[in-house]
Amino acid sequence: MAFHWYPGHMNKAKNQVQDRLKLVDVVIEIVDARLPLSSRNPMLDSITNNKKRVIILNKSDLADPKASTVWRDYFEEHGISAYIVDSKHANNMNNLINSIKKEVAQKVEKYQNAGVKNYKIKAMCIGIPNVGKSTILNRFAGKNIAVTGNKPGVTKNQNWIKTKYDVDIIDTPGILWPKIEDEKVGLKLALTGAIKDSVFHADDVALFAIDYFKKYYPEKLIKAYKVTEEDLELENPELLLLMTKKMGMRDDFDRMSEKIMMDVRKGTLGAYTLDQIDEAENAID
Numbered sequence: 001m002a003f004h005w006y007p008g009h010m011n012k013a014k015n016q017v018q019d020r021l022k023l024v025d026v027v028i029e030i031v032d033a034r035l036p037l038s039s040r041n042p043m044l045d046s047i048t049n050n051k052k053r054v055i056i057l058n059k060s061d062l063a064d065p066k067a068s069t070v071w072r073d074y075f076e077e078h079g080i081s082a083y084i085v086d087s088k089h090a091n092n093m094n095n096l097i098n099s100i101k102k103e104v105a106q107k108v109e110k111y112q113n114a115g116v117k118n119y120k121i122k123a124m125c126i127g128i129p130n131v132g133k134s135t136i137l138n139r140f141a142g143k144n145i146a147v148t149g150n151k152p153g154v155t156k157n158q159n160w161i162k163t164k165y166d167v168d169i170i171d172t173p174g175i176l177w178p179k180i181e182d183e184k185v186g187l188k189l190a191l192t193g194a195i196k197d198s199v200f201h202a203d204d205v206a207l208f209a210i211d212y213f214k215k216y217y218p219e220k221l222i223k224a225y226k227v228t229e230e231d232l233e234l235e236n237p238e239l240l241l242l243m244t245k246k247m248g249m250r251d252d253f254d255r256m257s258e259k260i261m262m263d264v265r266k267g268t269l270g271a272y273t274l275d276q277i278d279e280a281e282n283a284i285d
């Protein structure tokens, strides 16, 4: 299955990243703001070691705003500038680009002092599939461009994408899969739609969602699925069955599971974040 961590695939992606790394001034790592930890590729910390790096917490419109701030502060405390972005709705990337430019201002100045005129900043956007790399690149470029790095098997020449902000971005290399060492990470990725195929059963994903939302966002379950606060004290499978009945699906809990999964994925239940800051211990090398 595509999302398994094959050492061969990972080494290839790693080499491709490393090759291109030499050509850029800054690495823009894109994560899903709902999963600031689980949607990161853990390899990046070590391979981008000596490079300026910024993190974009994308899809912020779908994430819990308080949690996004906590995560942004967390990354900043670890020396990585982080930006909360909603690239689907925000057309204007001026502020973001200006901040990224500031990150490399010293380097640009060095070049300028050495006589290089009009030095153009070169960047690389990187992230696991579905975090919004293409969307962000399109915003930067101001037009629709195809990102080859999203497709397996495509020959990856070095494509430079010109942006309207005077920064060139190298096309994303290879596919950086998330590392799913822990089933919980897989369930989180499935719940947000980063994994769309059937690696996980909908009922397992729904039960995970019920468990998580009971703890962190109980009011969302109460509002969406006609259950009461007392109902939430039921064990998760019983609660799923009760929701199934209350939503008029008799005992078709498969259908209800699918609904819960899709509701969470699309944000119908409202904004949420699935990674908690206390899970972040040793998250950054």
Ligand code: G4P
Residues within 6 Å of the ligand: 058, 059, 060, 061, 062, 085, 086, 087, 088, 089, 127, 128, 129, 130, 131, 132, 133, 134, 135, 136, 147, 150
């Ligand atoms: P990728 O290149 O990293 O694989 O991701 P891509 O840009 O293709 O984005 C994946 C999905 O996430 C797309 O939705 C895209 O519209 C959505 N997306 C990207 N950025 C944001 C954001 O900031 N907020 C929200 N809400 N969604 C975002 P899709 O379902 O594949 O397509 P569509 O619904 O846009 O047609």
